[in-house]
Amino acid sequence: MKKIALIAGAVVAVLALTGCSKKQEAAKKGEFTVEAGKLKVAMEIGYPPFEYFAEDGKTPTGFDVELGKAVSERLGLSVEFVDTAWDGILAGLDTDRYDCIMSAMTITDERKANYDFSTPYIGNGQAIILTKDSKLSIAAPEDLKGLKVGYQAETTSDFYLEKYAAAHGFTYVQNEYDKVMNAYKDLEFGRIDAVISDSLVAVSYLGKPDTVFKQVWAGTPDDYFGVCVKKGNKALLDKINSAIADMKADGTMTRIYMKIFNVDLSDSIKDVQ
Template identity: 35%
Template sequence: MHARHLRTALIAAALVVGLGACSSTGGSGSASATGSTGSGAAAAGADQSLAKVQKAGVITFGTEGTYKPFSYHADGGGDLTGFDVEVARAIASKLGVKAAFQETQWDAIFAGLDAGRFDAITNQVSITPERQAKYEFSTPYTVSTGVIVVKQDNTSITSFDSLKGKTTAQSLTSNWYKLAQSSGANVQSVEGWAQSVALVQQGRVDATINDKLTYLDYVKTNGQSGLKIAAETTDKSQSAVALKKGATALTQAIDTALKQLADDGTLTSISQKYFGADVTK
């Protein structure tokens, strides 16, 4: 494979795995927002997904509860909160029902949806062709890119091409490591983001590559800390609400709710609260 084509493929793969728990399935991360809506009028007539939620007066979301800043317990044991949790509650409000949450480990979250333990998943689920073949997806409520993070005074790194010969700090098990290698960087192995960003701050490496949401969360919590984004990928990862295949009516209602939340500024407000930037567009 030509080097440029290899790098494009690695960027797409890295964006899908860049959100930690939601990285288990590969793909471009830039697929159609809603995916296949299934069969025709007959199936639509049998679809009781929205009616079920309305009758119960509750929509139940599957989420991890251990995935900060998206779904976690404040102070380690407080109420469930986070970016995805607040988006889910706002969706429920627009649907005229209450939001309930079923906390589930990531490895079991799709099985829980399949088994009907909850109506939908809000846990930074990246849209991929493989997942679209099995599930319904709302319009995306999170959009992210891969970024190169360097010290504030670094002027030598302005693109992925300029990483050639430079040293980056990466976890060897991540696709960000593969992207750094394909860009010609020398890679120093680290255990994760905290260690890699510390090495950048100390000047022991030139840069690190990671998901933009990870960087924004770090800056929101710690301030700029002498860091900046030197470049970002053109490929984007999109995350959305995932539902059972055939739950077309509920998916469409969630799409309407998300549009209303975008139009009235709610999504932007929640995004600013957690990231200091609008990551919903």
């Protein structure tokens, strides 16, 4: 009888602990976020001017950082930026490591099949960059035939050039990088002939007073960046969309454009609002 009583008591204790554990877990989770009171934002911090580390090597800065701070403030939440490798950033969203992705992520049909996106917050096209002392004559993507072209793997630039080359019947020497800044670095040191990147990324390299780069071609803005959230998290998506709409209306978005790009890019999304 004592043994039975002890076993019964142990079972009750385990159930009580399990119940407490579940309650504690529920208390840690927010209404629409993975952690109460906090918006956890994933980004690949190595993609200037959208996300990169400040001179101290520790503080995230850039357009998406400013966006994340402004959105979280409007949601009444603190913000935490989670530095994540690009090739695993969507998997982290699937497993609830964070609430959303703000990392210059292009809204595509393929991604929309598995994830939800906010309204666009900026429009983007592609650009081809050379060094100023380059003797190459390039006026269009087909002029990259046979050249060493650098780009960040698994990005819009990668997909764009691959499809364009196939459609126009030419090949180029692929030089894939895990971070776009490494492509620009190799271009500067003459290890590759050209870089293709988002035109908005090129701005940060071309705008420096001592830049060694020049832009020789730019495509029409034809893709748009949005905040990516887990499929079905309508509560969070609606709140983010509301925050972005308010930021466009009260001039906050324009101030962020000007701070990062020194130009108002509101027109880049005027046809998709």
